[in-house]
Amino acid sequence: MAAESGALAPDKVRQPPPREERRLIREAQRGSADALAELYAAHWPAAHRAAYLVVHDAGAAEDIAQDAFLAAVDRLDRFDRRRPFGPWLHRIVINRAIDWGRREALRRSAGDPEKHSGAAAPPEAIGGELMPALAQLPPDQRAVVVLRHLLEYTPGEIGRMLELPRGTVNSRLRRGLDQLRDLIEVEG
Amino acid sequence: MSEDRLRDLLREEPLPGAAEAEGRGLALVRQAYAERRTTGGPVLPRLAVALAAATLLAALLLSPAGASVRDWIDDVFTAGIRHAEPALTEVPGGGSLLVQSQRGPWAVQADGSRRLLGDYREATWSPHGLFVAAAAGRTLSAIEPDGTPRWSISANRRVHDPRWSPSGFRIAYRAGNSLRVVRADGTRDAQVGMANAAVPPAWFPPGLHLLAYVNGQRQTVIAETDTGRAMDAAGASPGVVGLSWSANGHRLIEISRRDLWLRDVRIGKLASSLRLGAGRRVRLPAAAVVRAAAFSPRGRTIAVLLDRSQGPGPPRSEALLIVPAGGPPHRLFSVSGHLTELAWSPDGRRLLLAWPAADQWLFVPTEGGARLRAIGDIAAVFAPGHARRATYPRVEGWCCPSPSNAGA
Incomplete structure (x- = not known):
């Protein structure tokens, strides 16, 4: 069931270990398509899920995650192996997802009737209790929640990724959590 | 929580x-x-x-x-697909290509043999590939695929956008702003309406000599060409430059540089009436410029060729497949640089994409089972001795694997 719905196993959040990741990047830089595929397998689920939780649109999330990986392929030769791959990828994913969310909000406010043409079902039709609650948050607040609670970055790391002061990250997190707490039924 | x-x-x-x-x-x-x-x-x-x-x-x-x-x-x-086949020795997937070069249109048969048809500027296949309608200056001609002329007519303005009807019995073309239709034997040439020069007309695929075009008031019009009757008209989508029908005629896409707009078309019994629905924007990736789009021959899928430039990296071209009924676009192919052409194979199982910077044509499978084939050295084939100075050949059509049926 987990495989069908794409639920994210805990060990897939920030995998693989740094040494293994460096090896995969080195081999991919030397021409190993298998190493690239391993890198992809390790990072796609979290990247795709993060995009989806921010944009709430399966097609857009796939596109955003694909774009991030294509950017990674484009810049693979220049990638500094001493730095972790995940944060670099997640930064692209989250920023593009925020941009997409803002653009959609603008379209809605401009009365564009085609918001969902060609898109997957709206989130309330497929999700559980979380998606309608997340949908109440603006995209940049969703992004902070996803970076903190799905991808497990610290507020300082999130601030660097989104070029925000740490205080702003903390206040968005606090507000986001308060709002979600109000919207999602508290478990017994 | x-x-x-x-x-x-x-x-x-x-x-x-x-x-x-x-x-x-x-x-x-x-x-x-x-x-x-x-x-x-x-x-x-x-x-x-x-x-x-x-x-x-x-x-x-x-x-x-x-x-x-x-x-x-x-x-x-120059980039490109490594190990591209060095020469066009066959058309992958079969069928015949019509390729416009600086010297004129070439008919390329399934076995790769080709023939320059003459000094024409635009050309289009007849529905069974037995003839070609070609335009040069103020003349519209029907020629055989070996270059033999069958007839020519003259117009009072330059002739553009010849399009052979699916029935094989009519040819639509534009002479200046006048949209005209002539019978396939070169007789009864008549004006149908006034056309917007930016948008080639598109025949209704099920037949009946219905033609979609954009008129001078930027309306999308469906006209019954034998009577000249406009069956319906609706404001065209902003910036429209192309039209493409689904195979059953129930959908029409309007193509602009930034968007695709999809209209449902309601067809009455025996096509006695036909109503254009409102245009719905098909969502495309951000920062995309549409180079081409077309319904598949079976009409279930729309192929779209996009240019995308995001961030500091090189621009990319992408071919997407979109199912009009919904669901996210499927990215079929993507390269750094620019792809310039998109043509469906007659069976809908391949797309031909042109990659001029690599001097390659790519035959990309749209379903499982086939492999991507890249064929290089295309420019030289259609401009022998002048490949570097000539404009890159343009694919005008990919036609019909079995030309044995009657009709045109």
Whole structure:
């Protein structure tokens, strides 16, 4: 069931270990398509899920995650192996997802009737209790929640990724959590 | 709600089509990676080559020996599919291509044999590939695929956008702003309406000599060409430059540089009436410029060729497949640089994409089972001896694997 719905196993959040990741990047830089595929397998689920939780649109999330990986392929030769791959990828994913969310909000406010043409079902039709609650948050607040609670970055790391002061990250997190707490039924 | 609970919810939230999306993404990434490796070498040597090329490019402006230097630079920056087939010895998937070169249209048969049809500027296949309608100056001609002329008519303005009807019995064309239709034997040439010059007309695929076009008031019009009756008209989508019908005629797309607009078409019994629905924007990726779009021959899928430039990286071209009924676009193919052509194979199982910078045609399978084939040295085939100076050949049509049926 987990495989069908794409639920994210805990060990897939920030995998693989740094040494293994460096090896995969080195081999991919030397021409190993298998190493690239391993890198992809390790990072796609979290990247795709993060995009989806921010944009709430399966097609857009796939596109955003694909774009991030294509950017990674484009810049693979220049990638500094001493730095972790995940944060670099997640930064692209989250920023593009925020941009997409803002653009959609603008379209809605401009009365564009085609918001969902060609898109997957709206989130309330497929999700559980979380998606309608997340949908109440603006995209940049969703992004902070996803970076903190799905991808497990610290507020300082999130601030660097989104070029925000740490205080702003903390206040968005606090507000986001308060709002979600109000919207999602508290478990017994 | 605790933070642990929130974490669990974020991880467990169902993600529709996750496994399929992962598979599609991997195929795309592998392909982009393979393409990237074809440019070869680690980054430092490439940078050095690029710097050297830039220096030479500056020198080109001063050097009288410019042509040879330009050739060398072209070579440096040419990417492409590695191990492309060196010559066009067959049309992958079969059928016949109509290719417009600077010297005129070429008919390319399934076995790769080809013939220059004459000095014409535009051309289109008849529905069974037995004839070609070709335009040159103020003349519209019907010719056989071996170049033998059958008839010609003259117009009082330059002739453009010839389109042979699916029945085989009519040819639509534009003479200046006048949209005209002539019978396939060259008789009864008559004006149908006034057309917008930017938008070639498109015949209703089920037949009946119904033609969609955009008129001078920027309305999309469906006209019954034998009577000249407009069956319906609706405001055209902004910036429309092309029209494409689904095979059953129930959908029409209007193509602009930034958008695709999809209209449902309500067809009355025996096509006695036909109503255009409102245009719905088909969502495309951000920062995309539409180069081409067309319904598949079976009409279930729309192929779209996009240019995308995001961030500091090189521009990319992408071919997407879109199912009009819904669902996310499927990215079929993506390269650094520009693809310029999109043509469906007659059976809908392949797309032909042109990659001028690599001087390659790519035959990309749209379903499982076939492999991508790249064919190189295309420019030289259609401009023997002048490949570097000629404009890149343009694919005008990919026609009909079995031309044995009667009709045109």
